[in-house]
Amino acid sequence: MSEAITTHGLGKTYGNQAVVQNLDLRVPRGCVYGFLGPNGSGKSTTMKMLLSLVRPTSGDVHIMGRQMQRSTRRDLLGEMGSLIEAPPAYVHLTGRENMRLAQRLLDLGDGQVNRAVEVVRLQDHLDKRVRDYSLGMKQRLGIAMALAREPQILILDEPTNGLDPAGIEEMRRLLKQLADRGTTVMVSSHLLGEIDRTATVLGILSEGRMLFQGTREQLFARSVPDVLIDTSDPDQATALTARSGAVRDGDSVRIPGLDHAATAHLVAYLVDRRVAIHGVRREDQSLEDVFMDLTGGRGL
Ligand SMILES: Nc1ncnc2c1ncn2[C@@H]1O[C@H](COP(=O)(O)OP(=O)(O)O)[C@@H](O)[C@H]1O
Ligand SMILES: [Mg+2]
Incomplete structure (x- = not known):
């Protein structure tokens, strides 16, 4: 069976700075893939290339075994939910109003929206304004919006950023739970420990290059x-x-x-x-x- 995400020789150059170089990603289906590396190592750029938000300078992207190109982009992006940078919610609206906007935009059923809200455990907070949410709740709302259309792949860029230890623990639990339900979760962090035990497969990036990719066991066997x-x-x-x-x-x-x-x-x-x-x-x-x-x- 093909992987959820693969890339071959993926690269991005800005001016004369190669920020991502010759990246061969292999993200198996149904795992939590921890995409780790320090700030500036190219994680966000890579994730944006996977989502067609940034055009690669070289290489290609395959999603569920199909190459991302003009003719397949719409289909393939439909399989992917994402949370890149700040949560996408309107803070002056309530959680429920935000979910309703996402529902209309993506033409989703009530059941899909309710399930997504339950997965992130926000059902009791939907009538609060998002500006009164904690950062962790905002992140979870962003994930609910990404989840509502039931994507096969979820791409989350530093979802634990700025969360307190309890929020981080909650996020870890959520990611595990999503993977257990069959969703492939690719999650980045600049802190090694933050998704340490949550991720079963790791990709470690340094200065735009992959230093290591494989299971935790393979990584530990190396040292x-x-x-x-x-x-x-x-x-x-x-x-x-x-x-x-x-x-x-x-x-x-x-x-x-x-x-x-x-x-x-x-x-x-x-x-x-x-x-x-x-x-x-x-x-x-x-x-x-x-x-x-x-x-x-x-x-x-
Ligand atoms: N639009 C852009 N134009 C020029 N340089 C960029 C752009 N986006 C990112 N970079 C540079 O690419 C490098 C990698 O950035 P990024 O992918 O955001 O890393 P990370 O997410 O791992 O912190 C950084 O040096 C950053 O300054
Ligand atoms: Mg980043």
């Missing part, structure tokens, strides 16, 4: 976590293993990036030199840690 050795003589153990990049870490010794064989070798070496070892541990890695490995410590 070798630090090994921590607990010993009664951390100073001596650190000195003995300094060549491996060891540093003292509290009462332990931290040795970066050791695989299983190297760990076994190092422990044998220390035991041989009569260092009393109490424990050997690997730390759980966060997405940030893995990313540091991936970029050779530069981070995002």
Whole structure:
């Protein structure tokens, strides 16, 4: 089965600045795809190209296996809902009035609108003016407007921007729930941790290029976590293993990036030199840690 979104060699140049370069996106159907990268790395430009809001300088876009071109654009855009930049609502109107406008514009049924509002859990807030909504509620209203026509693909550009921790948690839950119902959700963030566990597939962008694309498991498999050795003589153990990049870490010794064989070798070496070892541990890695490995410590 074809992917929800694929691109081949997608690129965008403004003047002589290549802001997106040679991008091969593969977004499987029905997943939450986390599109991560620092500010200015080209996330919004890429999403706008997917939505035909920005014309690519090179490459092509396929949606549900069909190439985006003049003859297919209308059809394919009909499969996509999006929230790009600020939520699209009129703040002097109520949530209900905004939804009604979207309904008329897109020629939607009452059922579609009601379902979308329920998915984002705004049904009890529809008679409030949008200016009195929290940022999280505004984002959810924007998502309801994008959802109402039941798109197969939802493209959300930094929907967690500016939300408080509770709002972020709510957004994560919503994205998961949408993917569980079969919607493909592509969501961007400049903060690695923000959609960390929500996304099952990740694309990591840096300066317009894809640094990594794949599942979380594939990403984590790429990195070798630090090994921590607990010993009664951390100073001596650190000195003995300094060549491996060891540093003292509290009462332990931290040795970066050791695989299983190297760990076994190092422990044998220390035991041989009569260092009393109490424990050997690997730390759980966060997405940030893995990313540091991936970029050779530069981070995002
Ligand atoms: N319309 C434009 N004209 C010129 N440069 C642009 C335009 N839009 C974006 N850029 C530049 O492209 C780069 C990527 O921007 P953007 O796609 O918004 O990144 P992100 O969404 O990851 O923060 C930035 O350097 C930005 O200044
Ligand atoms: Mg952006």
